[in-house]
Amino acid sequence: MARGDSCLTRVxxxxxxxxxxxxxxxxxxxxxxxxRYRIPGLLKIRHIGQATVGSAALFGLFLGAGSLIQCxxxx
Numbered sequence: 442m443a444r445g446d447s448c449l450t451r452v453x454x455x456x457x458x459x460x461x462x463x464x465x466x467x468x469x470x471x472x473x474x475x476x477r478y479r480i481p482g483l484l485k486i487r488h489i490g491q492a493t494v495g496s497a498a499l500f501g502l503f504l505g506a507g508s509l510i511q512c513x514x515x516x
Contacts, residue, residue: 455508456505460497463501464493468492471488471489475488
């Protein structure tokens, strides 16, 4: 906390970064899964979207929780 950042700001940044990384990973994984299992037609878009959103939410949750835990520690 060298610059005086609040804990809420750090958690929000953690959630945002986690969501971005999770979204990228989910898009790659969803595309691979859709092609691997030969999902037909427009269901591919739905599958990729579900994988992307689910992965982004999960990564964001865990990175935000990790940032919250780090806020409580005094060095």
